Amino acid sequence: MITKNEIKYIQSLYHKKTRDAEGLFIAEGEKLVNELLQSNFHIQQLYATADWEAQNASINNINIIETFELEKISNLATPNKVLAIVQQRKNIALPLAKNTITLVLDGIQDPGNMGTIIRIADWFGIHQIIASNDTVDIYNSKVVQSTMGSIIRVNCWYTAPDNWLQHCVVPVYGALLNGVNLQSTGKISEAVLVIGNESKGIRPYLLPHIQQAITIPRVGGAESLNAAVATGIILSHWVL
């Protein structure tokens, strides 16, 4: 059973303003919710169908609901058995750049791209992302779902990246179209990689902070690569 007010409240969490005010986000589906249950994220509320509850007998405080009720609170085309309301991570201090690779995202807009970048970071063992304040919210439900669980292992701080970069003591690379060949940078384990907005690229206010522009050489005719694909290619050449 779910009340009208609960439905209204959950639907309000699809808006960033309410999400931030409440410090919560929504995660859906068996796989993702099971991963969150095993993580150090705090699940505030679980709504699940009776068959999910039957398969997860060890879990307390499940609100058992009907599929038609799940459809009312879900944001998926095909709702999948369980929806969790989860506490956002509280990141207090900005991270240091030492001994790791940090991604800086300058205005990534598409939730699918954002989720894919988080998944790529996770694949290559990178746990920290600095995002400009106008980058799509990591707790946007489309971002959450498209991280495929990587949101658990990758941290994201929203701030003014130029300020953070000012105090940065490791080499700062930027993915640009007029840089040195990616191949020439060799293997890298301590650096910052700045990735630009899907259509505008890295905006001028960040350019003074980039010490080395790097480019994935183009062999054929395409004008650019998708931001997530470029991130994956650069990291694979650095890390592998």
Added chain:
Amino acid sequence: MITKNEIKYIQSLYHKKTRDAEGLFIAEGEKLVNELLQSNFHIQQLYATADWEAQNASINNINIIETFELEKISNLATPNKVLAIVQQRKNIALPLAKNTITLVLDGIQDPGNMGTIIRIADWFGIHQIIASNDTVDIYNSKVVQSTMGSIIRVNCWYTAPDNWLQHCVVPVYGALLNGVNLQSTGKISEAVLVIGNESKGIRPYLLPHIQQAITIPRVGGAESLNAAVATGIILSHWVL
């Protein structure tokens, strides 16, 4: 001016069945349509706003329409001045695998992934793709738009990939989770790369045709990489 019947006809081209029967597809927006006009694709019909027409005075037979009319026939969130009805490419014989890299796509479903893969192929100078019959249609309007023009330079044949692979005389690689390290394959300029479905991967019917399974080594925690990102990473290591 656009008639009710024209609107209905154009809207019907968003369905694969009609597209195939008519041998046509829809492309939208200034950049893509301008690229198509300069290519060897045959534009059958152009619908554009008066300001687009004014900027493209050399082009004949433009149907000038109002923005509210463009909205009725567009599939974009923000319609962009011009919509073209374009003849599909007629690919008769299947391509040979010699002297090039060919991508084989096994059931890619997401139009954004398909468009991104076509764009990646184009970036790395790869011009041929073999797609299983259940792979999303290259002429789906979301695929067309997300290729960002690369549809002009990359050919796609829909067929049973297992039959095509049977006659293939170059090495066949598959992106799998249990293969040899991508790094060990070195530079490659003549090969087939099989990319699997987003959730199922490469399906069993194709596995006997794969001579070498390759894997992008995982450093961190993510369970998999997006199909398009994996394609980009593998091609970058082969081609660059």
